[in-house]
Amino acid sequence: QVQLVESGGELVQAGGSLRLSCAASRRTFGRNTMGWFRQAPGKEREFVAAITWSSGSTNYADSVKGRFTISRDNAKNTVYLQMSALKPEDTAVYYCNAQTYSGINYWGQGTQVTVSS
Secondary structure, eight states, X not given: OOOEEEEOOOEXXXXXXXXXEEEESOSXXXXXXXXXXXXXXXXOXXXXXXXXXXXXXEEEOTTTTTTEEEEEETTTTEEEEEEOSOOGGGXXXXXXXXXXXXXXXXXXXXXXXXXXX
């Protein structure tokens, strides 16, 4: 079993910045990608960004391109989401995700990001 522990969510004003962190409890679990999803009240969970752990290649949802940056720190076994130019519509619970080569998904408990206008 793998635990993903997120941190960094808080209340921020529109136009501000925030960095989320997600630490995995194990180093070797067949990890292929790690990423972030979010879920706003009354909406379905949606993809935000992902990074391939081995190569570092990244992928973003169109709604966050140019504003969010995903990165990883192998030594700390941690993935980050740097969020800039935040908008009220970015308000959501952000979930860390790790997907293995065999297709198993692990999820964090979620961290609340609230952007005030």
